[in-house]
Amino acid sequence: MSTLQTNNVNESPTRHVKRLQRQEKRIERLERHNEHSTARSRRRQQKAEEKLANKPVRRIVPIWLRLIVVFVLCYVALMIGMMVGYGGLGGKEPTEALEFSTWKHIIDLVVGEG
Template identity: 50%
Template structure:
């Protein structure tokens, strides 16, 4: 019975036709790959959006406003410490006098006086 089935007869195909078929197949393959790539991208976007919605809000242990205050306080401590070291150690004076307002008035008078 198998011998009674009609067999397809393949005729030789021209080389230009083969090339055109290959080009068409490559175009179809590129379209399929591009579609798969776009599907993966959209799926990743959906996952990121869902993850963002389900994310718990961040509670900072050390709030930003407190960080600003700490930085300002540390800057002031550094300024006063530098004044005391400069006046006391380098200038051979009493370090506590560097914090006295009269000392700074005297220094300004010396600098401004002509």
């Protein structure tokens, strides 16, 4: 008998080799299919994670309210700055910095009408 073990006595060694090659091809196809399915499941998992990451953020304080708070704080800082500048550096009464007549007088001095 030949060096290749055959199941059938009538089977030639070349037939046996071809049958083994077919079996190897089937095994390779199954392995490729398994790799493809695992890649597909990884893609599905990745899409699910992206979906969770792209969820809209529920904000406790809305953006429009934040903007209003920022503008109010800027206005308060401006008023405090004017009072400190007029009263502390100018040596006058700090509340006079908030009066309209004071600013009219300052504008008249800058423009040159006074």
